[in-house]
Structures are given as C-alpha cells and as structure tokens.
Amino acid sequence: MLLIADGVLLNMCFAVAALLWEGRWWEPRSMLAAQATMPIFYTIALYNGSYGVTALRDWLYASRKVVVALVISAALINFLGFYTKSNEDFSRAAVTLGLLFTAISLVMLRRVVAEFIQRHWGGRVSNCMVINDGGASFIFDGAETISAEEYNLDPGSRDPFMLDRLGKLLRNQDQVVVSCPRERREGWAFLLKSAGVYGEIVSEPAHSLGAVGVHRYDSLDRTTLVVSTGPLGLRARILKRSFDVAVAGSALLVLSPLLILVAILIKVEDRGPVLFIQRRLGRGNQFFNMFKFRSMLEDKLDHAGSRSAAREDDRITRIGHIIRRTSIDELPQIINVLKGDMSIVGPRPHALGSQANNKYFWDIDREYWQRHCLKPGLTGLAQVRGHRGATEHEKDLTDRLQSDLEYIAGWSLRRDIGIVLRTVLVLKHNNAF
Known part of the structure; x- marks a missing residue:
C-alpha cells in the first residue's frame, strides 16, 4: 500500500x-x-x-x-x-x-x-512467533508463543497433515524462533527451511543446522542461530507476484473462449462436473484446492492421486484424452494463480497419494519438503526439462526434485520468463495420457 x-x-x-x-x-x-x-x-x-x-x-x-x-x-x-x-x-x-x-x-x-x-x-511492524518445544525459556516481547506439544508438532514426523498444520501456524509470520532440546534442533531447522520462513533456533553449533547467521537478544541473555531466511526477498516477491498476476490475468482474458468451449464439451459428454478439485501440497507444506478440467469419469476420479494415469487408462473420457495430451486440463489453475495459491512458474504441486516405486515421495528423499518453500507453479524447470508424466521409478521423482531445488536456489524473473516461453514448446508431450 x-x-x-x-x-x-x-x-x-x-x-x-x-x-x-x-x-x-x-x-x-x-x-x-x-x-x-x-x-x-x-x-x-x-x-x-x-x-x-x-x-x-x-x-x-x-x-x-x-x-x-x-x-x-x-x-x-x-x-x-x-x-x-x-x-x-x-x-x-x-x-x-x-x-x-x-x-x-x-x-x-x-x-x-x-x-x-x-x-x-503498539509500534509492532512484524509478526513474530516463538515455538516452545521443551527448550530454554524464551520470552520475546510482542511475539505470539505457542506450545509444540499443544499443537502436536513433531520435527521428526513426515506426516503431511502435521506439516500442513505447522504451515498454517507459520502463515504470515515474519520471524519464527524455536526453543527445543538439542536432539530436536536439526529437525526443526529442516522444517523451518521447508516452510520458507525466517527462522531461528535458540543456541546450537552452526554446522549441523546449516545456520546462516547469529542473532543476540541482550535483554533475554539468549543467542539464536538463524537457520532459514526464505528463498526470496521483498523485491523478488513483488516482482514474482506482479509477473504472476499480469500473465494469469492476460491468459484468462485471451483463453476464455477456449475455456468456455472445453467446459461445454466436458458437460455435454457425460453431464458430470466440469472441474476436478483436488487437494495438493502448496507453499509452506500447506494444503490447497487445485483446479483442473475433469478428464476422467466421475465415478472413477482419484482424489488422493494414488494411481498415476496410464497410456490406455479406462478412467479417461474422450475429451479427457485430448485435453490431457495438450495440457489444456491444467488451464483452470490460472484461477489458483490469481487467488495466490500458485505461481505461473514453480515446483509442480503433487497430490497426497503420489508415489514412486510404491513409496510416498517424501519417503524417497527428505529434501522433498524443501521444494514447498515457494508457491507451486503451473509449469516449472522440471517440466520443461521433460520430467513429466507418471512416476514409476524413484528416479522419476528425484530428477524432478533436483530441478525444483535448483530453480528455488537460482530464482530470477528472467528465468521465469524463459521457462514460460519453453513451456509453449512442450505443451503436447508423449508422457501425457
């Protein structure tokens, strides 16, 4: 403002x-x-x-x-x-x-x-939260203090519902300080990095936590290690959001005739709902409802995403085959971008039931959670590199994960524009079915 x-x-x-x-x-x-x-x-x-x-x-x-x-x-x-x-x-x-x-x-x-x-x-210009997980007393004036035990927060857990709960608690927080026992500090450091927030942990050797700075609170006689700062600064966030709104708004205007036509065709084919709404993992490991054009029979929809689509999948409708091969089924996510749930470019959001080699994605590589420190995208670096479609093998997931982490580490507006332009060339691909 x-x-x-x-x-x-x-x-x-x-x-x-x-x-x-x-x-x-x-x-x-x-x-x-x-x-x-x-x-x-x-x-x-x-x-x-x-x-x-x-x-x-x-x-x-x-x-x-x-x-x-x-x-x-x-x-x-x-x-x-x-x-x-x-x-x-x-x-x-x-x-x-x-x-x-x-x-x-x-x-x-x-x-x-x-x-x-x-x-x-009262002169407070930032939102601060202290999470007490059994560590040394840390009373921070103006900060909201919560108990990890009360909210059932466990840094060693891989439960996506716990991570969603934590993500909602950390939403809009400018600074998060965790006080916990020594053996839980590394887990909390990882969670704060994954949440994409500015996070500190009360006093611990820097190397094992991957600390990026030290903060001394003289009035409390306490020292914290800064373990996460979020992937983007204020200027970068403004640029990225402006780019998202400009591209999504323009796309919605230009593509509205196509969107209306596809909606009519889906409705005419079997009288079922036009949109398929599925819960996905978003920024800060929080859940959000992602929109897609419905491409499967209504009674065979897979809301958990536990079964990847196959080449001769009997669940897919006639119009569904067409819109999936051309990626038209993803276009309603423009609305998610305008709502702020997604970006034009970012790590693609996955369904909770997504698996590779019969393992959940987060069980294959713990760094999976760190891809959620940015908003998920309509397209991403992994997608333009060809890492798309079903995830039958663990490598299918790790290839995407490495591209996502590379994108987060080296974000720039120029790279976003380049990925959008490259996406146009791979809208139709052999792995889409």
Whole structure:
C-alpha cells in the first residue's frame, strides 16, 4: 500500500506544482516528468530499504531513505535530459516545485504511518512467533508463543497433515524462533527451511543446522542461530507476484473462449462436473484446492492421486484424452494463480497419494519438503526439462526434485520468463495420457 500511496503522491504533487506555476492542472509536460521519475524512484527505493521493515519501525530512517531515492532519481532524469537535449521540454520551476512537494509529502506520509502503527499495533511492524518445544525459556516481547506439544508438532514426523498444520501456524509470520532440546534442533531447522520462513533456533553449533547467521537478544541473555531466511526477498516477491498476476490475468482474458468451449464439451459428454478439485501440497507444506478440467469419469476420479494415469487408462473420457495430451486440463489453475495459491512458474504441486516405486515421495528423499518453500507453479524447470508424466521409478521423482531445488536456489524473473516461453514448446508431450 505504501508503494501505491507514494506513486499517487508523486503524481498529485507534480499536478499541484503545474497548477501553481503554469496555471494548468495536470499539465502534460509536468506530468511527463513525474512519469519519467517514477520507475527510477521505485527501483532505487526498493534497493535502498525505503520499504523494508526498518523503515516501518523508524520514520526518520524511512524519510531519509525515501528522500535520497527521490533526489537520485531526479538527478538521473536531469542527467539523461541534458544528454538527450530534452531539458527544454520541461518547466524547471514546475518540476522543482513538484519534487519539493513530493519530498515533503513522502516524509509526512511516513510520519502518519508511524503514528498509525503505534496507535493500532503498539509500534509492532512484524509478526513474530516463538515455538516452545521443551527448550530454554524464551520470552520475546510482542511475539505470539505457542506450545509444540499443544499443537502436536513433531520435527521428526513426515506426516503431511502435521506439516500442513505447522504451515498454517507459520502463515504470515515474519520471524519464527524455536526453543527445543538439542536432539530436536536439526529437525526443526529442516522444517523451518521447508516452510520458507525466517527462522531461528535458540543456541546450537552452526554446522549441523546449516545456520546462516547469529542473532543476540541482550535483554533475554539468549543467542539464536538463524537457520532459514526464505528463498526470496521483498523485491523478488513483488516482482514474482506482479509477473504472476499480469500473465494469469492476460491468459484468462485471451483463453476464455477456449475455456468456455472445453467446459461445454466436458458437460455435454457425460453431464458430470466440469472441474476436478483436488487437494495438493502448496507453499509452506500447506494444503490447497487445485483446479483442473475433469478428464476422467466421475465415478472413477482419484482424489488422493494414488494411481498415476496410464497410456490406455479406462478412467479417461474422450475429451479427457485430448485435453490431457495438450495440457489444456491444467488451464483452470490460472484461477489458483490469481487467488495466490500458485505461481505461473514453480515446483509442480503433487497430490497426497503420489508415489514412486510404491513409496510416498517424501519417503524417497527428505529434501522433498524443501521444494514447498515457494508457491507451486503451473509449469516449472522440471517440466520443461521433460520430467513429466507418471512416476514409476524413484528416479522419476528425484530428477524432478533436483530441478525444483535448483530453480528455488537460482530464482530470477528472467528465468521465469524463459521457462514460460519453453513451456509453449512442450505443451503436447508423449508422457501425457
């Protein structure tokens, strides 16, 4: 919301400056200067911490950062204008007034936001949780404290229902601290990494936990090891979500005639439901309902996903054969993307009953849970590499898992765009049946 408010203020301030100096509201030259300044301002502000947690805690810090971002962006625009000889296209007085009004407005906004946070949340700008699993006492002011025993949380368990329960508890938490006995710390470190949250464990040698930092709480006389930070920072999350919404929204608009046609054909064939809704594992190992076009007979639907589709599968309808071979059956997941359950690109979500070599996926490789630290995707690196279809052998799962972990470790918007383009080439594939 602060991002949007800053953009509105910048435009309004330039419009007011144009009215005062030029005598014309929303004067084109002044507004062109505002529009040229905005993308550079946002880029600098996102990089220099203007929208970080520290900026929410300290309005003076936030004011300094946002004014520096505005000054640098104005300087860059002026530099570009000088070399392109376009400075004369702008009114220097109107632009200077616009920048001055914007700087004052941005500082005032930070002060108002700080007052609002103090009044409504007691100055707390992040959600913190302490999980007590029988370790040393850890009383963290402003944090919610829960008992692992009360919620039946076991770091050594591979039960997906327990992981879903933990995922829901950790949802929207900015910081999670676990206090537990020595023998349970490695298990908790793994769970926090899999959940994709910023996680700390109270005092333990760094090597075995894969710690990435140390945090000292002087008031508590306690030290924690930071064992997970989440795979993406704020800027990356904003970019990825913006990309998801833009692509999914456009796809829904462009593909709506096809979606309506397929829905009609499915309904006409056997009068059954158009959509197949199946519970899948998503971000933070939480369950969500994934949408697909129904491609199987209604009385033979496999909601648990315990049986992979075969080449001559008697459960698949006539229209089902067509939409599965062309991946059209996956298109309703565009709705999941818009809802925020999924991304356009990410590890593909699996059904609870999915198996390879008669073993559940998480029994084959414990790192399986770590693929869920990001939202699942409509497509992914594993899929464009050809790792699709039935999982008859353990290698079918491990190949996908390694691609998923590689994708998470090296995420970039450019890679997402590349995977989407490559997906177009493999929509129809031999392993789809």
